[in-house]
Amino acid sequence: MCLYSRDMLKIILSELNHNLIWMKWGWTAWMFLYFMISGTHPLITVHQPPVLTAALGEDLIMPCHLNLSNEEKMTARPVLYWVHTDNEKLWVPSERYKRRVDLLDSDPLSLNKSIRLKNVQLADNGKYLCKVSVTMAGGKSFRMKGNGTLVMVYGNMTFGLTSHNDSLLQCEVNVTQGPGLVLSIFHNECKPQTVDSASGDTDAALPYVTLSETIPLRGGGKYECQLHLNENLIVESIFNYTPPESGVAVFPEPWFLYVALLLVPTTILLGLVTVLLINRP
Known part of the structure; x- marks a missing residue:
């Protein structure tokens, strides 16, 4: 009985050791794959708010920010695209948005790619995408985009x-x-x-x-x-x-009385002038 238990214990320990070896190699493979992927895809994200509301005729700021990991460095100015889902371009502005769109930050290397849409119209509703093309150290180029911003106008x-x-x-x-x-x-x-x-x-x-x-x-x-x-x-x-007070009668303005009071002295004055003119030698 003791020999049987000892043999079973050896088998269990052998299996555990075998599983630990596979787990070790598995984690090593996953870490290797992670570093390979992270080395080929820079940690760059584009952030946009999901929804914005705008008053008719007012200006609207549409935020877009780039986030880079500490290891990533841009070697050239990013190329910015702002587009409506109907393929109309806000930046660089198409004819529909001409003279209505400004960049908030004119620095070409800025990570702030927000824009201001002027004189918002009801037809400006819809979803807008912020897209950028960036060139990183080593000559790697990438095109990234945000999740889009839905603009609703009231x-x-x-x-x-x-x-x-x-x-x-x-x-x-x-x-x-x-x-x-x-x-x-x-x-x-x-x-x-x-x-x-x-x-x-x-x-x-x-x-x-x-x-x-x-x-x-x-x-x-x-x-x-x-x-x-x-x-x-x-x-x-x-x-x-403010509701009217109950039990209090509201009478209209006595406009005829006002007119009569004005006409009486006027009539008397005209009569006196007429008498004076008649009796004048």
């Missing part, structure tokens, strides 16, 4: 009493199509029940949709209309309402 927000019913409060805003945009109305920081809501039906002929909310007036106070992108507030408008 117009002027209107918020006030409806033209057909002064007991209803309506908020509207035109926005370009994109996920996560929500329009809401709050009364004294509470969300009242809406009587009409439009989430923005798609019309292929228009570059935007209209978001709309309508609520009944429920007493005085502060009403807020807010446009959110997910949890982030994009723009808001405030409507302060």
Whole structure:
């Protein structure tokens, strides 16, 4: 029994030693492969924000930053490309973007490749890619790109009493199509029940949709209309309402009385002038 146990122990130890040898060689192979790959592909990344919102007619900064590992050195100025997903070029600007795009950093060796898009229009919505071509030490050249930035544009927000019913409060805003945009109305920081809501039906002929909310007036106070992108507030408008006091009659201005009071002294003056002219020798 003891001999059998001793033999089994030898077999187990032999197997463990064999497995350890394979694990050692396996880790060595993986490390060798890692250093081979890291030696042929530089650690360069292009960072862009996933989503940006812009007000119609305003300027928009579109960030793009290059990150290089400490071991990597650029030997020439990187070549920058900013493109829309419909293949329109922002940089170098195509005719559509001519005189509307500037680089934030004019240093050709800067890692900041952000741009400013001027006078944003509704048609400027969509996804934009930042691409760069870089030349590293040793003459290696690479083309890298970010994950893209989705630009959503919103117009002027209107918020006030409806033209057909002064007991209803309506908020509207035109926005370009994109996920996560929500329009809401709050009364004294509470969300009242809406009587009409439009989430923005798609019309292929228009570059935007209209978001709309309508609520009944429920007493005085502060009403807020807010446009959110997910949890982030994009723009808001405030409507302060003071209801008329109950039991107090409101009379129209007595304009006829005002006119009569003005005409009486004028008439008397004209009569006196007429009498003086008649009795003049």
